[in-house]
Amino acid sequence: MIGIVDYGMGNLRSVENALKALQAxxxxxxxxxxxxxxxxxxLPGVGAFGDCIDNLKxxxxxxxxxxxxxxxxPLLGICVGMQMLFEESEEKGRHEGIGYFKGRIVRxxxxxxxxxxxxxxxxLKDIPLKSRLSEKPFVYYxxxxxxAGYEENDLAGWSFYGDVRVPGLFMRxxxxxxxxxxxxxxxxxxxxxxxxxxxFV
Amino acid sequence: MITKRIIPCLDxxxxxxxxxxxxxxxxxxxxPVSLAREYYxxxxxxxxxxxxxxxxxxxxxxxxxxxxxAEQVFMPFTVGGGIRTAEDIRRILRAGADKVSLNSxxxxxxxxxxxxxxxxxxxxxxLAVDGRMRSDGSGWNTVISGGRIDTGMDAIEWxxxxxxxxxxxxxxxxMDADGTKKGYDLPFLKAVRKAVNxxxxxxxxxGSLEHFYEVFEEDAADAALAASLFHxxxxxxxxxxxxxxxxxxxxxx
Numbered sequence: 001m002i003g004i005v006d007y008g009m010g011n012l013r014s015v016e017n018a019l020k021a022l023q024a025x026x027x028x029x030x031x032x033x034x035x036x037x038x039x040x041x042x043l044p045g046v047g048a049f050g051d052c053i054d055n056l057k058x059x060x061x062x063x064x065x066x067x068x069x070x071x072x073x074p075l076l077g078i079c080v081g082m083q084m085l086f087e088e089s090e091e092k093g094r095h096e097g098i099g100y101f102k103g104r105i106v107r108x109x110x111x112x113x114x115x116x117x118x119x120x121x122x123x124l125k126d127i128p129l130k131s132r133l134s135e136k137p138f139v140y141y142x143x144x145x146x147x148a149g150y151e152e153n154d155l156a157g158w159s160f161y162g163d164v165r166v167p168g169l170f171m172r173x174x175x176x177x178x179x180x181x182x183x184x185x186x187x188x189x190x191x192x193x194x195x196x197x198x199x200f201v
Numbered sequence: 202m203i204t205k206r207i208i209p210c211l212d213x214x215x216x217x218x219x220x221x222x223x224x225x226x227x228x229x230x231x232x233p234v235s236l237a238r239e240y241y242x243x244x245x246x247x248x249x250x251x252x253x254x255x256x257x258x259x260x261x262x263x264x265x266x267x268x269x270x271a272e273q274v275f276m277p278f279t280v281g282g283g284i285r286t287a288e289d290i291r292r293i294l295r296a297g298a299d300k301v302s303l304n305s306x307x308x309x310x311x312x313x314x315x316x317x318x319x320x321x322x323x324x325x326x327x328l329a330v331d332g333r334m335r336s337d338g339s340g341w342n343t344v345i346s347g348g349r350i351d352t353g354m355d356a357i358e359w360x361x362x363x364x365x366x367x368x369x370x371x372x373x374x375x376m377d378a379d380g381t382k383k384g385y386d387l388p389f390l391k392a393v394r395k396a397v398n399x400x401x402x403x404x405x406x407x408g409s410l411e412h413f414y415e416v417f418e419e420d421a422a423d424a425a426l427a428a429s430l431f432h433x434x435x436x437x438x439x440x441x442x443x444x445x446x447x448x449x450x451x452x453x454x
Contacts, residue, residue: 013297017272047322112203113400113423115324115369119204119246119453138204138453140277142299142324142369161203184277184299186241 002026002197003038005065005081007055009047011183015078018183018190024197032064040197041068045080049089049105049145052080053097062098069100072174076196079143082170082177091145101170101177103150112162115144120159122168122180122188127156129195137188139168139180146179176200204451205417206246206424207441208402209431211236213282214253216262218432231432234269240431241274243438246453248274249302249372249426252282253347260289264296271297281329281372287316294321302327302372305345308352308359311366318367327402328368332356332389333376341375341389348376356389357396364397371397372426374404382408382430390421402426410436410444417450 004015006028019026026042029035043065045052056062065084068075077085086097089105097105108114119138124130141159147167157169159180169192170177176196182189211218211233218231237248248270252263260283267280280293281302290301290313307314307328317326331348332341341356360371373393375386385403393401403422407413407430416422430436442452 011294011297011299013268013295014271014275014299017297018275020272021275046324047320113398115399116203117324117370117400118206118423121202121204136454142277144323159203181277184275186275190275 001038003035003041004028005035005041005043005061006030007052007059007061009045009052009055009080011046012044014183015042015044018193019197022190022194022197030059030061032060035064036067038073040074040076041065043075043077043081043084045078045082045084046142047080049080049083049091049097050093050095053084053095056084065098069175074196074200075175076200077175077177078183079179079181082179083145083147085170085175085177086147086150089145100175101147101150101154101172103147105145106148107145108161108164110162110164115142116161116166117142119185120161120166120168120180122157122159124157124169125155127171128199129156129192132191132195133188139178139182139185139189139192141166141168141180143179174201202451204246204453205445206402207413207438207452208247208249208424208426209240209245209438210249210251210404210426210428211432212251212253212428213263213266216266219253233266234273236432237270237274237278240438241276244442244453245276245438246424247276248278250278250280250282251302252280254283264292267293267296267298279327281327285310285313287313287320290317290321294325300325300327300370302329304329304331307363308343308345308354311362314363314366314368318369323367323369326368327370327372328360328363329372329374330356330360330363331374331376334389341392344376357392360393361396364399368399370400370402372402372404375406378406379404381406384408384412385416385421385425387416387419387421390416391419394421400424410441413441413445414448414450417445418448
């Protein structure tokens with residue numbers, strides 16, 4: 001069973017639909033007692049960082065996420081769900097994150113339109129996931145902020161928005177985190193989810 | 202590298218896809234969920250459902266279409282039409298849509314943009330603006346209610362305000378170009394692009410492959426929307442993307 005963390009933010013239905021299409025059993029819950037029975041956890045998120053982390057804390061789910069990390073329960077963060085795993089964000093004030101990954105969430109510095117909305121090529125390090133995706137995988141991004149000052153070793157995949165190298169995917173230990181939306185990224189996105197479901201431990 | 206997006210638009214009335222020429226003379230062309238699936242398989246980058254149902258009773262039909270589409274189609278889609286309150290936005294997003302587009306309702310109540318953006322995030326609020334050139338040619342006015350009412354409000358100023366209030370994207374329809382198949386309204390698009398720094402979706406007037414190329418080559422838009430061209434099978438999304446790719450425009454193939 002895959003647990004999708006519900007803290008009142010995010011398009012949870014889309015994540016659930018994608019998991020269903022991959023024949024995985026999933027539940028959506030805001031109850032740590034229910035979620036802690038799941039084998040793997042997905043932390044989605046859309047909207048502003050501050051609202052997301054406040055809502056997460058209000059329900060005591062930040063503690064739950066920290067416990068997942070300690071207990072080595074495989075965890076996938078998506079979009080703001082990814083961002084919350086970093087140390088802090090500068091979106092609309094300064095907000096502290098969970099701090100699993102080193103680095104902070106900063107606004108795009110570019111002449112291109114912000115937010116970045118659309119499909120961008122995902123370049124990957126030479127990791128097992130690479131062979132599960134198409135030769136030239138594209139993924140869907142919607143964001144105005146991205147991670148910076150991260151450990152190069154934690155980075156698994158990236159895309160270019162103008163001159164900015166946008167960190168797209170992080171992997172360390174039992175945690176995977178995507179800035180893009182795998183549940184909205186057609187076949188390659190489903191393959192990323194499938195990798196998390198069936199191979200990532 | 203970010204790619205240019207090709208977006209089929211499905212006008213939905215009473216649960217069926219229709220497309221009008223200049224918004225009159227509607228003709229039924231199909232079931233929205235199966236059309237959405239067809240476009241997904243053709244490689245569309247996003248979809249827009251525009252609910253042109255006039256009555257309130259059919260709103261639930263749209264929510265149902267959104268739920269069904271989200272189960273089968275793993276790409277982003279936007280729902281517009283008939284969204285008047287923050288509660289309407291919440292229902293559509295919860296059903297599985299990624300964004301809502303706000304048009305006449307936002308003109309009547311600009312706070313809807315601010316409320317939507319603060320509750321659900323800027324990224325899911327698309328400001329849809331229908332504009333028509335003023336008779337003296339000095340600029341464009343915002344028109345609402347399917348082009349029937351000229352608000353007298355300058356379209357560029359309205360778009361600036363919408364972005365200040367948190368709109369994350371602009372869907373710009375030129376009422377002068379819509380239905381003509383003579384190409385997107387490049388001067389209008391460029392004026393919007395100069396005024397704001399959020400992505401712009403071009404709409405209205407596309408009649409051929411060259412028109413898609415033109416709008417991107419001129420850097421007048423980040424995405425191009427078309428409806429009848431795709432519905433009647435004149436072109437597939439794949440045709441458009443292969444053409445653009447050959448011409449050197451970055452697209453997802």
